[in-house]
Amino acid sequence: MLQKKLRRYLAIGISLVTVYIMILQIFMYRYSHMELPSRADYLIVLGARVKGEAPSLSLRYRIDRAAQYLEDNSQTIAIVSGGKGNGENMSEAEVMKLELIEHGIPEHRILMEDKSTSTEENIAFSKTFIPAKAKKGLIVTNDYHVYRAVSVARKAGLSVQGLAADTPKRALIQSYIREYVALTVYFIKGRM
Numbered sequence: 001m002l003q004k005k006l007r008r009y010l011a012i013g014i015s016l017v018t019v020y021i022m023i024l025q026i027f028m029y030r031y032s033h034m035e036l037p038s039r040a041d042y043l044i045v046l047g048a049r050v051k052g053e054a055p056s057l058s059l060r061y062r063i064d065r066a067a068q069y070l071e072d073n074s075q076t077i078a079i080v081s082g083g084k085g086n087g088e089n090m091s092e093a094e095v096m097k098l099e100l101i102e103h104g105i106p107e108h109r110i111l112m113e114d115k116s117t118s119t120e121e122n123i124a125f126s127k128t129f130i131p132a133k134a135k136k137g138l139i140v141t142n143d144y145h146v147y148r149a150v151s152v153a154r155k156a157g158l159s160v161q162g163l164a165a166d167t168p169k170r171a172l173i174q175s176y177i178r179e180y181v182a183l184t185v186y187f188i189k190g191r192m
Helices: 002-032 055-072 094-100 119-129 143-155 168-190
Strands: 044-046 075-079 110-113 137-141 162-164
Touching: 002 143, 002 162, 002 168, 044 055, 044 119, 055 094, 055 110, 055 137, 055 162, 055 168, 075 094, 075 119, 094 110, 110 119, 119 143, 137 143, 143 162, 143 168
Parallel strands: 044 075, 044 137, 075 110, 137 162
Antiparallel strands: none
């Protein structure tokens, strides 16, 4: 009798977790597939791991996606955002700036925020670099992260949409699981 109840509670728990993850996945998909505004005033490129002085594949995808948009929208400025973590010889922001310059983006269009260590700090510290007249912005990050990043930015008062970069296939499962946990923590803490 006790085993039957435990199995039933376990089945209910698994069903609830599955539904919860499906709901998160719907929001994550919708936010990473938003219609992009042309001629955004600025974009904030969120940092990711740097290996020595080289961008990780996740960061490389973000840089490439930002460069593509900047090439197509010559009035848009870039704010590259990310500090220097363990094992990183340069800040994430500095690596992104150098990579964007290599893509042909003029240096005067790239502003550097190099102190942040989290998504919330990326947004908070980058706000000071946004021109006073700017109205439309984009947050550039990997597709799994767009929902939380845009939500944090909107809560901070920014009018933004997400510009989704691909997620490396080898990091896909790990990235999504980590994001489900991060979203749950934000919901519990009432930050979103």
